[in-house]
Amino acid sequence: MPPPPPPFGRARxxxxxxxxxxxxxxxxxxxxxxxxxxxxxAVRELLATTGADWDLRGHRLTVxxxxxxxxxxxxxxxxxxxxxxxAAALIASATVVRALGDRRYYPEATAACHHAAVLAPEDPxxxxxxxxxxxxxxxxxxxxxxxxxxxxxxxxxxxxHHLMVARLAERHPEDGRDPLHEVYDFAAWSAEHASPxxxxxxxxxxxxxxxxxxxxxxxxxxxDPAASGHWRSRRARxxxxxxxxxxxxxxxxxxxxxxxxxxxxxxxxxxxxGRPAEAAALFHRIGPHATRAPWAYPDRxxxxxxxxxxxxxxxxx
Numbered sequence: 001m002p003p004p005p006p007p008f009g010r011a012r013x014x015x016x017x018x019x020x021x022x023x024x025x026x027x028x029x030x031x032x033x034x035x036x037x038x039x040x041x042a043v044r045e046l047l048a049t050t051g052a053d054w055d056l057r058g059h060r061l062t063v064x065x066x067x068x069x070x071x072x073x074x075x076x077x078x079x080x081x082x083x084x085x086x087a088a089a090l091i092a093s094a095t096v097v098r099a100l101g102d103r104r105y106y107p108e109a110t111a112a113c114h115h116a117a118v119l120a121p122e123d124p125x126x127x128x129x130x131x132x133x134x135x136x137x138x139x140x141x142x143x144x145x146x147x148x149x150x151x152x153x154x155x156x157x158x159x160x161h162h163l164m165v166a167r168l169a170e171r172h173p174e175d176g177r178d179p180l181h182e183v184y185d186f187a188a189w190s191a192e193h194a195s196p197x198x199x200x201x202x203x204x205x206x207x208x209x210x211x212x213x214x215x216x217x218x219x220x221x222x223x224d225p226a227a228s229g230h231w232r233s234r235r236a237r238x239x240x241x242x243x244x245x246x247x248x249x250x251x252x253x254x255x256x257x258x259x260x261x262x263x264x265x266x267x268x269x270x271x272x273x274g275r276p277a278e279a280a281a282l283f284h285r286i287g288p289h290a291t292r293a294p295w296a297y298p299d300r301x302x303x304x305x306x307x308x309x310x311x312x313x314x315x316x317x
Contacts, residue, residue: 019302021063023257023289028060035067040077040087047086054154057089058128059258062159065093065129088116089125096129100136109133124153128160135163143167156198158258161190165203166293169210173218179235183207197253201246202262204239205269209294216298223298226309231273240269244278251285264291264306271309279313 022028027046034042043064050057064070071094077087092112099109110133116126127149134143143164150160168183175181187207194200212230215221221228231240243266247254267282295302295309310316 019290019292021066021291023059023260023291024287025060025063025257028063028257031060032064032067035064035070035073038069038073038076040073040090043090044077044081044084044086047089052122054124055156055158055258057123058125058157058159061089061093061125062128062132064090065097067094070094071098083119085116085120085123088112088119089123092116092126093129096133099133103137106133106137122153124150124157124160127153128157131160131163135167156194156200158199158261161200161203162206162261165207166210169207169214173214173220176215176220177230177233179233181211183211184235197250199254199259199262201250202243202266205243206262206265206294208236208239208269209265209297213294213297221298223300225268225272225294225297228272231269237273240266240273240275244270247282257289260286260289261291264289265294267313268294268309271313276313279309280315283310283313 020029022032027049031042031046034040046060047057050060071091074087074091074094078084078091081087092109092115095105095109095112099105110130113126113130113133116129117123120126127146131143131146131150134146138146147160147164150157165183165187168186169181171182172178184204184207187204191201191203194203208231212221212225212228215230216223216225216228221230225231230236247263247266263282263286267279267286270276270279270282290302290306292302295305
């Protein structure tokens, strides 16, 4: 049975402080630095070693796509190696980033993604790039179709599920703290059907944060998430306990950078729940690698919010 469909999305304000989306991936950071200087061969080597780890590939290409000049350097790579599927994927991802800033590039980005998809039919990454674009500008039917295209290639795709939760949370803000809101059903369904070691186990916590974002923007939750009871209901506490227990069981085997996205959501939730000791354990694992979401919610500086919560949980404030 397929998961419930996602809704329309909307953009969020850009954070004032810089938070590195590479999340401590040293190989990615090195390749990104080389790409800024036009040395696309470093990216070729990085993606070759990434292989068919689709979550890691999606993360790395999304980060590389935000590098200044990524599309131009990708074109140089394609001229040198016309049949390179990795060059096509980089160009697709980079043109999507450009189209998100200027809708005039939308046709170019769409064409680049479809070209990359033809070159590598098994790769969900071109479809992920289209999904990123559709989250801002697409119809609901288009978003559902693209999510399905990603999921048929990688059922547990991490970033795609996060995008869907963020969009689904935006439906019916007038319903307030409805414990039966569809975003919770979608997240619970996805977590239940994911593999045991999948970070999608934390998706119900992500759903709580994304729904808070929407409700706070609508004025039905306080602008300070720690002052909200959003994480203290019986259902919320159960969701947080389940996710934290999953982390305790699997944390020694979760060594990829991308898991830090989920740990940021879980640390944020535990801090807002009023469980500083559990939040502190998560902050130790996260280290300095804060993410914009959810610390920016609803309209905060994520760098400041992260460090204030971390200091309070660790007793260093």
